[in-house]
Amino acid sequence: MDPYARLSTPPPPVEENPRRAHRVEAALEKWALEVGIADYLGEINLSGFGRMMCLANPHAASDNHLLVLAKCFVAEYITDDTCEDNEHGVVPAQLYPQLMMGTFTIESTAPIAACAKEWDAQTRTSILCQAWQGAIASVHEIATPAQAGRLKHALATLFIGFGGESGWRLAQRVPPSWEYLMERQLNSFFCSMILPDVAAGYELSSQLYYLPEVQRALRAAALSSNLMNDVYSLWRDLEQESTAYSLPLLLAAEQDIPLEAAVERTIDLHNELIGFFQEESVRLAAAHGPTMGRYLADILNWLAVNRYWHVTSDRYRMPA
Secondary structure, X not given: OOOOOOOOOOOOOOOOOHHHHHHHHHHXXXXXHHHOOHHHHHHHHHHOHHHHHHHHOOOOOOHHHHHHHXXXXXXXXXXXXXXXXXXXXXXXXXXXXHHHHHHHXXXXXXXXXXXXXXXXXXXHOOHHHHHHHHHHHHHHHHOOHHHHHHHHHHHHHHHHHHHHHHHHHHOOOOOOHHHHHHHHHHOOOHHHHOOHHHHHOOOOOHHHHXXXXXXXXXXXXXXXXXXXXXXXXXXXXXXXXXXXXXHHHHHHHHHOOOHHHHHHHHHHHHHHHHHHHHHHHHHHHHHHOHHHHHHHHHHHHHHHHHHHHHHHOOOOOOOO
């Protein structure tokens, strides 16, 4: 039973496809071994990233299209993990150089032969760089240059958000809720969410994608999904004394209210953001045509599936 049924994310409209999910996850495991991120195999298998991509992209053009998106999802997970001071990560003071190297890896680089050997050596020592190098190469195989550029731009924004969170840790500072929500506009599920057209083999043009009102709607959608994640991750944060920041925990301390009340306020904000996205989707589809409507419908399905994945994945399953 879902303890957070009041979250207004709609249910996913698709059924499970275990055979396809198994194929994608087997290929994802093989890729992880090839690119040198075997340390994460346990978490990859536990979380079911391939299954998530299959559910979120029911009209994918091929298993390979799903695999490419799953690679990106894993690379984002590794980046997030790297940004916390734990067994896989780095201390906050060393994080910005790691993020700089990650950004260097995903962008085309100037051909400077004198630096090539050192650059290659450094990227090979970074599990973050190895993951993104493989993931971005795969994206270029199936996406248009504009779609790949869309992802790279979103990743640069994500890395800024990671850096901001690292700054809180360096200062040993608990941010106020307004600042946390600002940071979560940058550090969110946005990068994972924005490529349904790549998976399905169509394209929302850059002229439409970068409209300010479209970006505002997508940011609201991504933030809503992160608040949903805060709610379902809360037991893990409490049990493991996690260094992750969470809106319910911040609200409970800041407003001196019980944690249960803080969870309810987080759910209220989630529902407000989902409502805004759904209303904007109707308006934007009417104004900009069927491709816009299809893209935003695919985003809503992604949100629904991400919620379903949190409920059913072993990674987020609450203890009995």
